[in-house]
Amino acid sequence: MATPSRPHPEAAALLGRSNRLGADPRNTNYAGGNTSAKGTETDPVTGGDVELMWVKGSGGDLGTLTEGGLAVLRLDRLLALKDVYPGVEREDEMVAAFDYCLHGKGGAAPSIDTAMHGLVDAAHVDHLHPDSGIALACAADGEKLTAECFGDSVVWVPWRRPGFQLGLDIAAVKEANPRAVGCVLGGHGITAWGDTAEECERNSLHIIRTAEKFLVERGKAEPFGPVLDGYAALGGAERRERAAALAPVIRALASQDRPQVGHFTDSEVVLDFLASAEHPRLAALGTSCPDHFLRTKVRPLVLDLPPTAALDEAIARLQELHTEYREEYAAYYRRHADADSPAMRGADPAIVLIPGVGMFSFGKDKQTARVAGEFYVNAINVMRGAEAVSTYAPIEESEKFRIEYWALEEAKLQRMPKAKPLATRVALVTGAGSGIGKAIAERLVAEGACVVIADLNAENAAEVATALGGPDKAVAVTVDVTSEEQITEAFKAAVLAFGGVDLVVNNAGISISKPLLETTAKDWDLQHDIMARGSFLVSREAARVMTAQKLGGDIIYIASKNAVFAGPNNIAYSATKADQAHQVRLLAAELGEHGIRVNGVNPDGVVRGSGIFAGGWGAQRAATYGIEEEKLGEFYAQRTILKREVLPEHVANAVFALTGGDLTHTTGLHVPVDAGVAAAFLR
Template identity: 90%
Template sequence: MATHPEAAALLARSHRLGSDPRNTNYAGGNASAKGTETDPVTGGDVELMWVKGSGGDLGTLTEAGLAVLRLDRMRALVDVYPGVEHEDEMVAAFDYCLHGKGGAAPSIDTAMHGLVEAAHVDHLHPDSGIALACAADGEKLTAECFGDSVVWVPWRRPGFQLGLDIAAVKEANPQAIGCILGGHGITAWGDTSEECERNSLHIIRTAEQFLAERGKDEPFGSVLEGYAALSAGERRERAAALAPYVRALASRDRPQVGHFNDSEVVLDFLASAEHPRLAALGTSCPDHFLRTKVRPLVLDLPPTAPLDEAVARLKELHAEYRAEYAAYYERHALPDSPAMRGADPAIVLVPGVGMFSFGKDKQTARVAGEFYVNAINVMRGAEAVSTYAPIEESEKFRIEYWALEEAKLQRMPKPKALATRVALVTGAGSGIGKAIAHRLVAEGACVVVADLNGGNAQAVADELGGPDKAVAVTVDVTSEEQIADAFKAAVLAFGGVDLVVNNAGISISKPLLETSAKDWDLQHDIMARGSFLVSREAARVMIAQELGGDIVYIASKNAVFAGPNNIAYSATKADQAHQVRLLAAELGEHGIRVNGVNPDGVVRGSGIFAGGWGAQRAAVYGVEEEKLGEFYAQRTILKREVLPEHVANAVFALTGGDLTHTTGLHIPVDAGVAAAFLR
């Protein structure tokens, strides 16, 4: 069925508005259109409203993300509205106004769009508009900025009553093109989609110009002595050193994925004399504090403080933060309030270094940080022309622990087995490593794709969905410096590392008398020494995080039972197998499990076999190289060829949550080689 012209215009407008962060934040705000369509039952005309549904994003909105409602039924709800004490009940009533099947669930803002007498309505969260909305004298400033073309609406929690308020304001002010919602954002309207968009942009750009022209030069005050930003390189080093400790604090109640931001906006705010006061006031717009919590945790030390002193102070501040958050909950919770969801911060600010933000996945963590940048911009604008005055703490609690918000959270799909876990896989640019990376991402993990071939690593990271799912690092596992850099990249990308797969490998098949010391050293450097170096760096991060972890070695059947003409390869695989035993015994006290996988005959998709090992082994066994996989399969008990995906399955079995009490184990993935049975 063709998209209705008004709905098509709405989608196009939404994409234009939502693609510019000056207009609204990610998933923030909503837009609507009204129009007439033929009722499929009566054949007559029916007035409909298309509006962005709950949880959608304007910039990427599709027709499936629209809720479609009958206007006659929606507006009839006014007659049965029981008042603000019961207005949450009205959200369920929207379901009885829906037109046809499918579509998105109506959001709490549906009434705002349906009750306002305008064909098109935008509700947005621009930083400039919220700055006026959160200024101590916002009503006066709104009049100075817009005259009578934009009307002030005092703070009211989103819902049916706010829709009635805005409808009344529009009716009483026919000259107005929109309104500033105290503590919240803006709403604009128009008879056509073009007029509505034009009015929205006029409000946003006029507010921007007003703040720029009327605002003072240093709204955050002078630079705090000793708090200026470190150089870019120093910031990254300091952030990487702090990240595992910060993630440990943010994950006390439940594991979190992290994101790091050292943009100029953040650094300038943290260098200012007023940042402690402003940060303590918290954010205001509901979209902001639902993702950032009511306030951040702020380290009150200069960036040059010794690392151990900074870590110790962060722990002290975290204990204070948790106590204060619990007290905030107790101050405002009612008998029917949802249980406290956790007392850890979502935003941690480190002067001179940057901002760490956290969430249930990388996108959530990144967006939380983006929202705090929005909040900084709001504070700057409000302080430039007035004083920043967010909504009352009690109102923030009503939003954060709103029954409707709780219901939305309960509707979220169950997390995947590896959700919140960050994995680093070596040799992940091809073959077994690539298959492992794909399986881990499919199960919810974030993955650092590490490979000597940076191009291959980047290609795999792109396949996996890009930086919210996977990042690529170029690393030679024989280099301590490159391994350290790879882990720094991992903790800056995702906050830490929980799962490491030692997969990088090489093989040179030669008889003993033809095996040179160089052949021996190369294979031991990459697999034995490389695995040791990677595991050592992984342990440092995991111990600092206090979240336990997994280290998995991709060893080989050859670690137990070796074929002819591969002394160096088989010896180094035996070394890896013994590292599993040694590290399992040593790291268990930290909750770090160390296990291994022993594959055999993985020919298809294997980087090692494609690099010459296949031809060498085929020559040893006297078979054609393209039939080597079949040859290996026929000598197994199951007569099945082993593929990279089968090895990836074993890695998931070890790390996916069912084998929580297993460490020091080697799983054969060889289709059954009796001589390699573990005894």
């Protein structure tokens, strides 16, 4: 019996099995497939026994499934739906009926595959999307190969869109084939069953591993054909250079309908596929399994030039192919849409393949983009398996459209939470390993951005990136902003991590506080090299990327009250801040035609959490004002109009205000964040 802190034994066994199966990508793809268990529980109303089914809910992932991700349904009510089933033409209506079968509070929403699990007469059922199983499911003679591979222990079920009727089909197949432990679903995946969780898991793995062995032993050596002349992969360093040069351009193409975040991979699987003679034919056929093409679109955009082609030629050809892709996708939509179809969601590719270089994938956030790429790798594996033993034959285009523009899929998309203000935006923040830069990075990630943590201190940068959620949210780069080469490499890392850069914050800096006669030329040069020259170099590289990707952008300078206010013993620092402040005005005037806005923030007295003050600047300023260092923040607060201490997060708030969407028509502005210093009022 279940308790508030412990799931029912059958549900616990289901979770363990699901997590084990989902942890191995050979078994199923991310968020793909579903598992179930049936068992007896005490009805809290009658006190009698009630038969229940626990099944993975809509949108969950097997590898990380928890009890909250299960839908719990009464089996008697679920089976009773057979008596009111209106037929395949109206089977979508059955999904709403699942809600009336739910047992108790909470739990996940039932998925479209709930009927498959409830109608099959087995205590435990697994529905999975292994590459090996889909390879058989997508082979031209898949039914014959399934029989050859498994004999009568696994049965072929012809393609049918997921839904109530497919559940009835599988239930009938199981009943007619008592020796069978599962089935291969044409164009889709596999389903296995068992009397216990252990038996079901064993049967699932038997189907997957047997299919893998069959494809290897029965398959031909080069299913993708020989290597195309001139299409072999570039060397590692050259490949990275080419990918970084193309990334902003490709992101611009993939973002014509709406901004997208990118992901790049140059895995051996991808490079081998793109080097092969058959890759143009196979890529044009598109993916097959519904889980695949819902994330990768019906087919990828493939550059039809060798990697040795001139960069300008490759870019021009990509632009031509993108125009053709959009026209073809619109035609695909028109061929199959009817009066009830959802509106076309966009005609840009989700997958872009560059021979010799790798694959760019796109989505509404980094995880979605990365998963889309992983699904296309699954598709390559499926093509390889199918071509090894037969011919790759995905489901008909009309069926793909029915899945892609399914009313139930549209309803799921409409239920997605509203995007955060900085969703799809990629930020690079210098000096983000501590202090103000760290606070800015934290705020940008919280508002939906992906952030590159750029800092001279590699350890600090890595710690911040990890704390912010790791590579789907933030990546760390080590950069000395006085080095053109290191800045260039930082931006390459950014575009390869997220596809491009939209928002740059010039925050890196140091503070040298000395009277004029004690300030050396070395002090002056170091101060200017880091902040004036460094900001210029970072902004110049940012402008190169932003103009290439044609999505506009924001450049923010963290200047200072000292850019306006003249104080004693601070010549090097204050002059540098004035330089930065004027860079804002100059670049706002120059970059506006590209949709790039340039603004500044003028903080003052940010003592707590500040890397600059902790590095000796606090002691120097305290000595200048004749106070104890630990009272410096209080001192700064008391000299302001508002009598409030300024913290790093207050500077971060200003950065968000300038970039979060409301100030779309503002550029060349400096926002004071100093609690009110009248002498620094802008005139």
